[in-house]
Amino acid sequence: MFSFWLELSRGLKLSMVNARIRKTVRATQAKVGYIGPATDFNYDHQQLGTGPQTLIEIAEGRHPFCSALLNAKHPAVIVGAGIFERKDKDAIFSVVETIARHGKIIRPDWNGLNVLLLNAAQAAALDLGLVPESGKSIESAKFLYLMGADDVNLEKLPSDAFVVYQGHHGDQNVYRANVIFPAAAFSEKEGTYENTEGCTQQTLPAVPTVGDARDDWKIIRALSEVAGIQLPYDTLSAVRSRIRTIAPNLLHMDEREAAAFSFSLMPKFCQKMSLTPFGKAVENFYMTDSITRASKIMAQCSALLKK
Structure with missing residues (x-):
């Protein structure tokens, strides 16, 4: 305690x-x-x-x-x-x-x-290794794919950048998109979520999808086929099988994984602290x-x- x-x-x-x-x-x-x-x-x-x-x-x-x-x-x-x-x-x-x-x-x-x-889903994204290579990636982007990213600041995005928005509520960033892929909301799909404590939970649909909305993984799967780099996921179980390879903790339901935090992983830096x-x-x-x-x-x- x-x-x-x-x-x-x-x-x-x-x-x-x-x-x-x-x-x-x-x-x-x-x-x-x-x-x-x-x-x-x-x-x-x-x-x-x-x-x-x-x-x-x-x-x-x-x-x-x-x-x-x-x-x-x-x-x-x-x-x-x-x-x-x-x-x-x-x-x-x-x-x-x-x-x-x-x-x-x-x-x-x-x-x-x-x-x-x-931000929601950030813990799971970090577990999956989804981290930006550069803090200034948006400033130099020519192509930007927003997957449920409604709170990303696009003020510094180049005006000629091509933007794809995949989401469900059509929030502020949808107005900057060149292409929109309507996705199912959390209440409309079977999903895997990691909460604040690091516990993984799975949900079932509570209501049917609206209009042309599809599950996120199905949109990505269809897009990969059109792009000529077809992903080997035809079912949700196949997607979860891949998750098991990358981050097996995301398939251990209602269990808290022991943290593997280490200060030795922190990069060296030389920075002055502001007293603001x-x-x-x-x-x-x-x-x-x-x-x-x-x-x-x-x-x-x-x-x-x-x-």
């Missing part, structure tokens, strides 16, 4: 994570420290600061909260994904690394370092994705939030 939490600019208050922390705090009187802008939590917590300066003080052992970290049997650190939008992200994570080492947050019998990802306070990763919780932005109920909740 966790005895100490350090939350770093979480921004987006995920319901499941909040519920787990609240349950732990009530059951064990665990101490919770938070670094970031003022936020309302439904459990006892202490705001330690608002930015990187507080992190440095904790890493150097000068902050009063250090004693709670060092005395905790099962310390945990939650890093908000908004950190990785900053230019000094590597420097910040280096300080987090120092805190993790000194506080024994990562050890053979325990891994308490957590990163909350901002951490901001909120999400300003409007009710408008965080294409589905909620298309919802009348979420629009009403959003209006109430702004009052």
Whole structure:
């Protein structure tokens, strides 16, 4: 059971994570420290600061909260994904690394370092090895394929780039697309999902597909045939067989895989840290994705939030 939490600019208050922390705090009187802008939590917590300066003080052992970290049997650190939008992200994570080492947050019998990802499906994508080769790939793109990517900033995309959009709610990026492939929503297809905890879950269709929408894998399969590089997937079981080869954990239902995190994998860097306070990763919780932005109920909740 966790005895100490350090939350770093979480921004987006995920319901499941909040519920787990609240349950732990009530059951064990665990101490919770938070670094970031003022936020309302439904459990006892202490705001330690608002930015990187507080992190440095904790890493150097000068902050009063250090004693709670060092005395905790099962310390945990939650890093908000908004950190990785900053230019000094590597420097910040280096300080987090120092805190993790000194506080024994990562050890053979325990891994308490957590990163909350901002976008749906991002955890599974990382497990599958889907990472960009360059942080500036969009700026130089001549062809861009958006697969359910509704929150990608296309401001720096060249005006002559050819864009293909594959998705279900036709959100903001669909207006930049040259070709649109309508895809089935999560409620309309059999799918495999990895949640915030790293547990894999499978779903069945709740409602029929609308119009010409198709399952994502079927669209890619048909496109590969037209392009002359036909993929060997004719059934969903064949797709999952391939997943088993690349990331077998994605087929272990409702099981949490042991983390294989290692700081030795981090690249070397030379970067100066900015002392600019951490901001909120999400300003409007009710408008965080294409589905909620298309919802009348979420629009009403959003209006109430702004009052």
